[in-house]
Amino acid sequence: MNTVYNWQLGRPMGYPYPQAAPKEQFAFVININRCIGCQTCTMACKSTWTFSKGQEHMWWTNVETKPYGGYPQHWDVKTLDLLGQANPRGMAWNGQPAADPRAPYGALQHKSIFEAPEVVARGGQPNLVLGYLPAEEEWTAPNIHEDTPPGGLNKPMDFGRGEDATGDRKHKAWFFYLARLCNHCSYPACLAACPRNAIYKRPEDGIVLIDQQECRGYRKCVEACPYKKSLYRGTTRTSEKCIACYPRVEGSDPESDGVPMETRCMAACIGQVRMQGLVKVNEDSTWVEDRQNPLYYLVHVAKVALPLYPQFGTEPNGYYIPPRWVPTKYLEQMFGPGVQQAVERYRAPDRELLAVLQLFRRSNRIIFRYEMREGPKVWETAVAGRKFEMFNDTVIAFDRKNREIFRTQVEEPIHVRSERHANSI
Ligand code: SF4
Numbered sequence: 499m500n501t502v503y504n505w506q507l508g509r510p511m512g513y514p515y516p517q518a519a520p521k522e523q524f525a526f527v528i529n530i531n532r533c534i535g536c537q538t539c540t541m542a543c544k545s546t547w548t549f550s551k552g553q554e555h556m557w558w559t560n561v562e563t564k565p566y567g568g569y570p571q572h573w574d575v576k577t578l579d580l581l582g583q584a585n586p587r588g589m590a591w592n593g594q595p596a597a598d599p600r601a602p603y604g605a606l607q608h609k610s611i612f613e614a615p616e617v618v619a620r621g622g623q624p625n626l627v628l629g630y631l632p633a634e635e636e637w638t639a640p641n642i643h644e645d646t647p648p649g650g651l652n653k654p655m656d657f658g659r660g661e662d663a664t665g666d667r668k669h670k671a672w673f674f675y676l677a678r679l680c681n682h683c684s685y686p687a688c689l690a691a692c693p694r695n696a697i698y699k700r701p702e703d704g705i706v707l708i709d710q711q712e713c714r715g716y717r718k719c720v721e722a723c724p725y726k727k728s729l730y731r732g733t734t735r736t737s738e739k740c741i742a743c744y745p746r747v748e749g750s751d752p753e754s755d756g757v758p759m760e761t762r763c764m765a766a767c768i769g770q771v772r773m774q775g776l777v778k779v780n781e782d783s784t785w786v787e788d789r790q791n792p793l794y795y796l797v798h799v800a801k802v803a804l805p806l807y808p809q810f811g812t813e814p815n816g817y818y819i820p821p822r823w824v825p826t827k828y829l830e831q832m833f834g835p836g837v838q839q840a841v842e843r844y845r846a847p848d849r850e851l852l853a854v855l856q857l858f859r860r861s862n863r864i865i866f867r868y869e870m871r872e873g874p875k876v877w878e879t880a881v882a883g884r885k886f887e888m889f890n891d892t893v894i895a896f897d898r899k900n901r902e903i904f905r906t907q908v909e910e911p912i913h914v915r916s917e918r919h920a921n922s923i
């Protein structure tokens with residue numbers, strides 16, 4: 499076992515391969531607060547990559563309703579259970595989120611999926627990665643438990659008001675949509691587990707791919723990926739997964755005009771909740787400080803976007819702005835110790851955060867840099883007992899060649915329909 503640095507865990511971590519980092523890393527942020535569960539992203543991916551015969555169960559990207567939904571069913575609960583068995587003294591983080599970008603969530607005290615397998619090896623040889631192979635039936639219903647809330651409703655649409663352990667007011671009955679795709683992890687479990695070395699991480703953009711010529715369908719990647727985003731296809735007897743629409747990200751897609759473009763699932767999002775980009779990384783996988791890159795800003799400066807199940811240890815490159823109405827305890831086991839701070843900041847965003855949130859889905863081009871121009875104050879109110887002011891600032895997005903892609907304002911324009919077309923659609 500080698501030692502690598504995992505900044506999401508805030509500590510060195512055991513991993514089967516030596517430390518290696520790409521020049522840039524594919525990453526994305528999804529704002530759960532605004533996802534409407536329309537599945538447009540799911541279908542954009544399916545209609546582009548996995549529509550052929552034999553790919554009926556290939557949902558490279560999906561949107562599931564939490565807490566009960568999952569594809570495959572119960573994928574996260576099962577992995578958490580395994581991790582719990584491997585850490586009988588309990589699973590915990592030490593301390594609180596800190597300013598240090600090498601350990602922004604504190605340090606993980608228990609073993610990750612790469613450090614735990616010896617403990618729970620089932621007879622004979624331990625696997626390289628802690629995991630499980632889902633049963634056939636667990637792959638059969640991609641939207642099982644859609645829109646099912648825990649907590650019970652007193653009457654239809656009465657979500658009530660509760661108070662959770664943190665004193666925050668949360669909904670008594672709640673659910674939320676979790677849009678998922680391969681996280682193109684910095685330490686991919688799929689890659690670590692493949693006995694044929696058929697999985698590789700591209701040095702230019704960190705995208706993780708399965709070489710279909712080399713794959714023999716052993717399903718070790720399916721077993722190892724804690725997010726269950728490597729899927730076995732019976733008709734080809736190989737495993738396949740999200741390819742991050744790499745021709746678009748490279749800028750080699752005919753539509754991309756030579757500059758990096760976002761993936762299909764990101765570009766199709768009608769809720770405007772997704773932003774994908776490329777971040778520069780250091781040799782130890784920490785992010786190079788790049789204050790004006792919107793992803794760097796959301797993850798490391800505003801700290802409103804958090805990794806999904808960082809305790810697994812793969813250093814996923816998918817980040818989520820957690821939903822405001824969900825009990826904090828539930829969110830903390832899913833996104834780590836930064837949840838409370840992230841929710842508070844999102845609930846009353848400062849003017850820069852509000853401006854950066856306007857960048858989501860205004861263009862299909864990848865934004866490498868943004869600038870702000872201050873505008874007048876347009877509104878004032880109180881949020882959680884504190885003064886909140888809104889300014890009509892302008893935010894400008896630039897592509898890789900430092901050309902302006904678009905500019906937009908915080909205040910959305912109001913278009914008044916003329917009398918003549920008052921009722922036309
Ligand atoms: S999410 Fe799973 S399939 Fe994707 S890179 Fe990480 S371990 Fe591999």
Ligand code: SF4
Nearest residue numbers: 533536537539767769
């Ligand atoms: S397209 Fe956007 S809003 Fe619709 S389900 Fe996907 S992430 Fe959510």
